[in-house]
Amino acid sequence: MRVTFKTSYDRDIDLHESWRQRGWIALLLAIMAALPFLVGEYYLAEATNTLIWALAGMGLMVLVGHTGQVSLGHAAFLAIGAYTDAALMNAGVPFLVSFPLAGLAAGLFGALVAIPAVRMSGIYLAIATLALFVIVEELVIILEPVTGGIGGIQAPSIMIFGMEFDRYLALDRFYWLCLAVVALVTWGYANLLRSPTGRSFLAVRDSEISARALGVNVTRTRALAFGLSSGVTGLAGALMGHYIGFFNYELFSIFISINLLLVVTIGGLGFIQGAFFGAILITAVPQIISILRDTGSNWGVDLGTIPGLDTAIFAVILIGFIIYEPAGLYGRWLKIRAWFELFPLARRDMFRRQKTYLKTERMR
């Protein structure tokens, strides 16, 4: 086990404890940046998709993982981001302006909706956000002149300083664009968590009553978390629109909301890394299933005719995680790492959750 000798408060404030960690992050970034030269078109497109999902997952993670609020309506913010961006670009606004505006629009809408919604909690909030999703879906159909209604809308190809970042014509550049956005958002997210704002999110999540007693304005904090969450999800929506190219309201179905919840829960609630682990899983599983289908049909087993196979496998994975590893993929990774670091001293019971005694009902 490695012990860091701290000689300054900065060591606790800094994002990374040691230069070793910084080295790993730099290596990861370098590999990610070099990916277009390492893999083919197909896998690069998948990697791009994963990045977009990770971005949306980070958006939801702020809310679910760090502020303890559930949202079943995050597809609505994806839609707002995608439509705002596409509509603005169709009106001639350059991407560098329309993209932040898409995030801002989704964020402001989220914060606005949050002001009444955050007074609810738990299942009630989930239902309210579900209702919000239905409303946004209807709005998209009604606002046909802007959104293209049922017919759909084309996200124009991205031009930045005369360079094309089109998903089909210049996939490597579009990938780098997504990577840059994801890296920036991750950095901002990590900063948020080590700052007073992030601490107030955790405070609201873990004990609302003592957050209040410490001077945290709970309603405002939750609305802020909601706004930031929907803003980041809006950014992901804008990128998703460009990734798909031509889309209508059906792209942002309720299943997208549920898949996003899967990303954060399976990935590991309360960890930024969890959003990435979850995004990898959620984008890889359908691919693995289709590969299995191919190999299956080679061996004469026709898996293609089984309906709902993807959904069933997702369901099994989700149930498995909730029962055996509530901390998610990232939580499991931490345990594996600890096992190696402590070898051979790690014990099975080390991570067993202790019963907390004297836990009483919280005053609401």
Add this chain to the structure above:
Amino acid sequence: MSLLEVEDLAVHFGGVKAVDGVSFSVREGSVFSIIGPNGAGKSTIFNLISRIYRPTRGSIRFDGRDITRLAAHEVARLGIARTFQNIELFDHSTVLDNLLMGRHVHRRSNFIQDIFFTPKVRREEHIHRTRVEEVITFLELEAYRDKMIAGLPYGVRKVVEIGRALALGPRLILLDEPASGLSVEESREVAFWIEDMRRDMGLTVLMVEHDMSLVAQVSDHVLAVAEGRMLAQGSAAGVQADPDVRAAYLGTEAA
């Protein structure tokens, strides 16, 4: 000069008069204890002062200012910190982070500066950390600094909660049963800390406690309540000797 003045305070939940016409005033720099049997309304008085409940009638004045209608989160800003009877810590954070959360009212940065972690945010973090380290030293929490709350023993959590309240830098600290569930040694330690808070930090302490030896040791003034009403006020010995108080605790003999 009284720091906290409570006048004719009452809260009724339906037909239950949890607190009914309680008045007292806490002198600045003193230790004031509220005692009484279970269900007497002691914690309810605390919850009224920290604005979790809305009083049915009466007023609360802090430092000459009426705080009866303030929002719960505004009370902390005035310099009132509290602990809870059943420990309300942030279980999934470290001791250090819990104490830093106590510094919330002193934050000077907004969320945009936080996202970019500007040099100002870092400077502020240094100031918060310095204050928190003072609390850590005072309460001897050095060994637990990086430990998660969820894995800590009960006695330590109790101390961390006092620390979180102190980190706020309050003028008045409300301690809700600081010694409950503690060993004899631990509760003696609490007594020393309360003394130090008053003497060295100039704090005013308002405390609810069952442990009469602790109450007698540190209190300047004791108020006994039962069934939401005041029974007696005065010195610890005087209140303990009061026949009404004895009756409330032990019951009256059937005549």
